[in-house]
């Protein structure tokens with residue numbers, strides 16, 4: 517039948533009816549009543565305790581959402597020593613415990629979420645795959661297992677902004693693979709020292725010049741070599757050179773102005789946005805108040 521070609525994941529159940537309920541296509545299905553293993557002890561059972569109906573959303577077809585009304589059994593566990601007395605059967609490749617979406621649908625949603633992120637994926641999924649909220653997509657991503665972290669010998673340490681300018685944590689990066697391996701909830705020497713103590717074998721710690729990172733690295737991995745990472749080194753050098761040249765500019769200009777041409781400044785696009793508009797609106801007010809003898813901005817809207 518056509519639906520068997522379109523829904524190969526339903527091969528583990530018996531379809532007893534297909535109907536259209538408003539914009540939704542509904543499949544009424546029942547399990548094949550094969551013996552099922554207990555999820556705790558693994559002993560198979562076919563002793564029926566009761567039956568119930570659950571609804572599972574499946575991948576949409578031709579823009580129409582698909583709902584599976586699934587008749588399943590509750591089974592007794594046949595192992596007297598098992599802590600689980602009764603369990604609900606699951607359909608392999610189709611359902612999981614407490615899941616309201618089929619496994620194929622969860623797979624598709626996960627692909628969309630990983631490619632686009634929560635909000636854009638939610639907009640695209642509506643009407644194409646299944647209506648889903650951005651938070652559900654983010655939960656699906658967060659439920660993914662963490663990738664295995666190999667042996668760490670060279671790690672990078674830096675601050676990580678949970679809320680820019682308010683809350684900072686610590687990010688640790690495996691410099692061999694250039695992948696983050698951990699996030700610590702705070703940026704402190706104690707947090708870094710504890711993490712390094714829990715991860716022995718680190719030989720090189722690549723960090724910025726923050727004193728608390730140096731202290732944490734010294735206490736957590738005293739044998740490791742601490743090096744300044746290239747980005748912070750160049751950033752610090754740039755700042756220092758600019759400061760020196762700024763102080764010496766008049767002096768250098770006075771000696772030989774023809775040989776020290778001013779650096780060309782690329783034209784910048786005029787800033788736009790709420791902040792720029794507010795500053796533009798305030799500027800003439802400030803100039804007017806300064807001209808009238810005031811020396812602060814009190815009273816500005």
Ligand SMILES: [Zn+2]
Nearest residue numbers: 554557593598
């Ligand atoms: Zn059991």
